Amino acid sequence: MSLTECYIALGGSYEEVLSRLSSERLVNKFVLKFLTDPSYDLLVRSMESKDWPEAFRAAHTIKGVCQNLSFTTLYQSSNQLAEALRNGYTPEAPALFDQVCADYERTAGAIRAYQAESEV
Amino acid sequence: MRNKTIRFLTVSLILVSLLCAAIFSFLAVYMNRRSTEAIREVGGIYMSGMSEQISMHFGTTMCLRLSQLEAIVETYPAGSTSEESLREELAYSAKARGFESLAFCSADGSFEMIFGTEAEVVDLQPFLESLTEGQMKIAVAMEDDGDKVVLMGIPAAYRMDGGNCVALVAGLPVDYISTTLSLDEDNSLVYSHIIRRDGSFVIRSGDAFRDTYFDRIRETCQTYNGTTPEMFVEQLEQAMDAGRDYSGVFQTEEGRNHIYCTSLPYSEWHLVTIMPYGALDQTVNNLGRQWMVMVLGGCSVILLALVLVFLKYLSMTRQQMTALDEARKEAIHAAQAKSEFLSNMSHDIRTPMNAIVGMTAIATANMDNPQQVQNCLKKITLSSKHLLGLINDVLDMSKIESGKMTLNMDQVSLREVVDSIVNIVQPQIRSKHQKFDVVIRDISTENVCCDSVRLNQVMLNLLSNAIKFTPEGGTIGLSLYEESSDKGEGFVCIHIIVKDNGIGMSEEFQKKIFESFVREDSARVHHTEGSGLGMAITKYIVDAMKGTITLHSVPGQGTEFDIKLDLEKAEVQEADMVLPNWNMLVVDDDRLLCESTVDSLKAIGITAEWALSGEEAIEKVDKHRRLHDDYHIILLDWKLPGIDGIETAKRIRTSLGGDVPILLISAYDWGEIEESAREAGINGFISKPLFKSTLFHGLKRYVEEESPNHAEVQTESRHADFAGRHVLLAEDNELNWEVAAELLSELGLELDWAEDGKICVEMFEKSEIGHYDAILMDLRMPVMNGYEATEAIRKSDRADRDIPIIAMTADAFSDDIKKCLDSGMDSHMAKPIDIREVARLLEKYFK
Numbered sequence: 013m014s015l016t017e018c019y020i021a022l023g024g025s026y027e028e029v030l031s032r033l034s035s036e037r038l039v040n041k042f043v044l045k046f047l048t049d050p051s052y053d054l055l056v057r058s059m060e061s062k063d064w065p066e067a068f069r070a071a072h073t074i075k076g077v078c079q080n081l082s083f084t085t086l087y088q089s090s091n092q093l094a095e096a097l098r099n100g101y102t103p104e105a106p107a108l109f110d111q112v113c114a115d116y117e118r119t120a121g122a123i124r125a126y127q128a129e130s131e132v
Numbered sequence: 133m134r135n136k137t138i139r140f141l142t143v144s145l146i147l148v149s150l151l152c153a154a155i156f157s158f159l160a161v162y163m164n165r166r167s168t169e170a171i172r173e174v175g176g177i178y179m180s181g182m183s184e185q186i187s188m189h190f191g192t193t194m195c196l197r198l199s200q201l202e203a204i205v206e207t208y209p210a211g212s213t214s215e216e217s218l219r220e221e222l223a224y225s226a227k228a229r230g231f232e233s234l235a236f237c238s239a240d241g242s243f244e245m246i247f248g249t250e251a252e253v254v255d256l257q258p259f260l261e262s263l264t265e266g267q268m269k270i271a272v273a274m275e276d277d278g279d280k281v282v283l284m285g286i287p288a289a290y291r292m293d294g295g296n297c298v299a300l301v302a303g304l305p306v307d308y309i310s311t312t313l314s315l316d317e318d319n320s321l322v323y324s325h326i327i328r329r330d331g332s333f334v335i336r337s338g339d340a341f342r343d344t345y346f347d348r349i350r351e352t353c354q355t356y357n358g359t360t361p362e363m364f365v366e367q368l369e370q371a372m373d374a375g376r377d378y379s380g381v382f383q384t385e386e387g388r389n390h391i392y393c394t395s396l397p398y399s400e401w402h403l404v405t406i407m408p409y410g411a412l413d414q415t416v417n418n419l420g421r422q423w424m425v426m427v428l429g430g431c432s433v434i435l436l437a438l439v440l441v442f443l444k445y446l447s448m449t450r451q452q453m454t455a456l457d458e459a460r461k462e463a464i465h466a467a468q469a470k471s472e473f474l475s476n477m478s479h480d481i482r483t484p485m486n487a488i489v490g491m492t493a494i495a496t497a498n499m500d501n502p503q504q505v506q507n508c509l510k511k512i513t514l515s516s517k518h519l520l521g522l523i524n525d526v527l528d529m530s531k532i533e534s535g536k537m538t539l540n541m542d543q544v545s546l547r548e549v550v551d552s553i554v555n556i557v558q559p560q561i562r563s564k565h566q567k568f569d570v571v572i573r574d575i576s577t578e579n580v581c582c583d584s585v586r587l588n589q590v591m592l593n594l595l596s597n598a599i600k601f602t603p604e605g606g607t608i609g610l611s612l613y614e615e616s617s618d619k620g621e622g623f624v625c626i627h628i629i630v631k632d633n634g635i636g637m638s639e640e641f642q643k644k645i646f647e648s649f650v651r652e653d654s655a656r657v658h659h660t661e662g663s664g665l666g667m668a669i670t671k672y673i674v675d676a677m678k679g680t681i682t683l684h685s686v687p688g689q690g691t692e693f694d695i696k697l698d699l700e701k702a703e704v705q706e707a708d709m710v711l712p713n714w715n716m717l718v719v720d721d722d723r724l725l726c727e728s729t730v731d732s733l734k735a736i737g738i739t740a741e742w743a744l745s746g747e748e749a750i751e752k753v754d755k756h757r758r759l760h761d762d763y764h765i766i767l768l769d770w771k772l773p774g775i776d777g778i779e780t781a782k783r784i785r786t787s788l789g790g791d792v793p794i795l796l797i798s799a800y801d802w803g804e805i806e807e808s809a810r811e812a813g814i815n816g817f818i819s820k821p822l823f824k825s826t827l828f829h830g831l832k833r834y835v836e837e838e839s840p841n842h843a844e845v846q847t848e849s850r851h852a853d854f855a856g857r858h859v860l861l862a863e864d865n866e867l868n869w870e871v872a873a874e875l876l877s878e879l880g881l882e883l884d885w886a887e888d889g890k891i892c893v894e895m896f897e898k899s900e901i902g903h904y905d906a907i908l909m910d911l912r913m914p915v916m917n918g919y920e921a922t923e924a925i926r927k928s929d930r931a932d933r934d935i936p937i938i939a940m941t942a943d944a945f946s947d948d949i950k951k952c953l954d955s956g957m958d959s960h961m962a963k964p965i966d967i968r969e970v971a972r973l974l975e976k977y978f979k
Contacts, residue, residue: 029261031876032873032875032964032965032966032967033871038874041870042867042870042871042874045866045867045870047868048868049865049866051865068912069912069913069914072912072942073864073865073868073912075942076865076868076910076942076964077865077867077868079942079963079964080867080868080871080872080964080965081867081871082964091942094942098545103963
């Protein structure tokens with residue numbers, strides 16, 4: 013599995029990230045690093061403990077990371093969740109959170125698959 | 133509601149007036165009665181005092197007389213001298229004391245006269261009884277000639293004919309009593325009678341002529357206060373029997389009188405004192421009348437005041453109600469306008485949405501033509517951007533209405549703005565088969581500081597209105613030109629003129645066109661959609677930009693809007709736009725456009741000529757061909773009078789051969805005409821409006837074709853060298869930090885990482901003064917966010933507390949940007965990090 017295929021699998025734009033970071037090595041490094049990023053765990057914990065400001069910040073951070081890495085799909089859902097939580101809890105937030113979870117699993121799954129293959 | 137209030141007020145006024153009148157009338161009547169009673173009481177007190185006086189005076193006078201008589205008896209006791217001399221002595225003494233007669237009185241009531249005339253005692257029995265019992269007594273006697281005499285008797289035992297006498301009796305004229313007692317004073321109101329128990333007069337005064345006082349009462353008195361004369365007499369008799377004083381009031385023809393009756397000492401007599409109320413009554417009545425007048429006056433004044441207050445209140449209530457009514461109407465109007473707003477707003481949203489939907493359809497139909505698809509996508513992007521802007525506007529609408537809209541000033545390229553506008557409105561113009569003239573005249577400053585979204589909105593509003601209100605086949609014109617600004621060197625005055633030859637507007641409507649939710653309400657515009665909000669927004673935005681908007685319109689002939697904006701020239705220098713010194717021909721039927729384009733071309737180093745028609749163009753090309761001085765490039769308008777652009781191109785191509793580029797200039801869509809244009813030998817397309825930069829970029833590629841060696845020169849990215857500069861980067865997410873660090877280190881920057889706002893502030897404070905050249909600040913961080921950190925740094929007392937701070941955030945709302953600037957940051961940068969943007973900003977802020 014190549015990086016390009018990985019990006020297709022996770023619903024991102026490889027061309028865009030490459031044009032911005034200008035080196036495949038960097039993209040590779042950051043994509044793998046994404047798996048260790050703590051923001052998603054923080055988001056899950058905050059949503060469970062109903063700490064909405066912290067959940068907003070976590071969603072916002074995920075959104076920022078996705079922008080940097082051009083993870084378009086996860087960017088969109090995390091952006092929506094961040095907007096829903098910007099001024100505290102709104103009724104849409106749980107559904108959007110579920111979407112973020114699904115997109116995160118998809119993204120992380122694609123990256124893990126890529127990681128597994130590239131390590132072999 | 134209104135009538136109810138007024139009715140309530142009127143009824144209350146009437147009731148209060150009635151109550152007022154009733155209270156005052158009661159007061160008047162009550163006080164009148166009270167004063168009458170008071171007068172009666174005063175009369176009673178006065179009369180009792182007066183009667184007592186008279187009675188006492190009578191008593192003293194009689195006492196004096198009786199003691200004189202007693203002294204005579206004591207001086208000459210019985211048997212002291214001879215009878216003859218005794219009688220003489222007695223007569224002498226009595227005469228000396230003013231008695232008119234003197235007699236001895238026997239126990240059987242016979243008199244033996246000593247001197248004077250004999251008189252007959254009127255009421256002999258009680259007189260004799262008293263004398264026999266040894267008491268002094270007074271009585272009245274009648275002389276033969278009818279004169280009355282007062283007889284005074286004291287017990288004495290003188291010798292007389294037929295035995296001893298029981299008393300010595302002396303006579304006094306009856307006038308003596310009335311004179312002494314002043315019973316009949318003419319100048320006094322009061323007069324008195326002395327009567328006996330049976331009512332007969334002892335002494336009468338005034339006009340009394342009857343025998344008894346009771347008869348007088350019965351005949352002259354009237355019923356007063358429920359007391360008939362008979363009852364009155366009875367009361368008087370009862371009082372006399374009981375020995376009480378009597379005080380009362382009776383009424384005669386002449387008026388009311390007060391009567392007071394008291395008994396007199398040494399006699400069986402009663403003193404009756406009468407005081408007519410006439411004069412007093414008059415005084416009391418006057419008082420009553422005055423009181424009445426005063427009361428009525430006071431009452432009227434109070435009523436008048438009440439009426440005034442009522443009228444004032446009524447008018448105030450009316451005003452209030454009118455105001456309330458107006459406010460209600462306004463509220464209803466506003467509510468209606470608001471409810472219409474959302475449905476109407478669809479018009480403004482639909483314009484770019486149509487472009488997106490249409491372009492998507494075209495792209496779907498041309499999947500095998502990548503160029504076409506790309507073209508469509510480009511337009512979809514432009515329209516989407518505008519749509520996004522509009523949706524933001526809808527959200528901002530409340531801000532506009534509450535006057536809180538802020539302009540987001542940024543560097544704007546007029547070319548890009550006009551390009552995107554032309555792209556958006558093109559489909560609409562084409563669907564209505566209208567002619568679209570875009571003329572850019574003498575714009576030397578393309579980059580200005582302005583709010584591009586708002587400027588877009590203004591122009592789009594005016595253009596879509598022009599399209600809407602111009603029938604099919606009409607002409608829409610957009611032109612821009614530049615003047616020197618009154619504001620000074622750094623500013624430029626841009627005129628934007630939108631003109632159409634549509635239905636125009638009535639003068640009344642021109643006056644209110646800039647009000648909210650307004651559309652000319654006549655049959656001819658009823659079928660036209662729209663929110664009516666566009667012009668209000670336009671006006672508001674132009675005002676906020678401190679510009680002016682003027683309007684000329686004639687119904688049936690068309691409308692022209694002229695917007696004048698003083699805009700600040702953008703700081704950045706435009707890249708040098710120079711092209712080789714070519715010879716060019718510009719063909720367009722609009723002379724202004726030709727002249728302006730030739731000027732623009734001259735500014736980028738090209739010599740150009742112009743022609744107004746296809747025929748003229750062909751002539752000029754032939755002429756140059758003959759002179760072996762071919763044009764390097766020909767710009768050709770598509771729509772021309774006579775032979776059109778395509779035909780002209782064909783003919784030129786025939787005579788010129790294939791090596792001279794012919795470019796089409798048009799405000800219309802290249803995609804539609806591309807095929808026929810290519811067939812006619814046209815090489816390419818430059819879209820109107822023709823800014824200097826439009827021309828430069830459109831023509832540049834022909835330079836590259838000519839000199840392929842230089843092709844890559846422009847794409848070389850120009851990265852500034854920031855080697856050795858220290859930048860503090862506050863970012864809580866490690867991954868983001870690494871990406872940023874990787875990218876920024878390419879610029880030669882040395883980066884330090886602060887994991888949150890608090891650490892950032894601490895690191896900054898621990899550093900040497902001037903160590904850091906700038907801080908890049910994420911906004912959302914745990915512990916302390918970017919705003920707070922910035923404020924903390926700005927408040928520190930370090931010499932370098934004014935260090936450039938640039939915000940980095942994934943949000944690009946104008947509110948956020950404003951908040952950044954408010955908290956003291958210098959600038960704002962959207963994520964994801966764009967290396968060119970960072971370089972541009974850092975270059976700007978590094979000292």
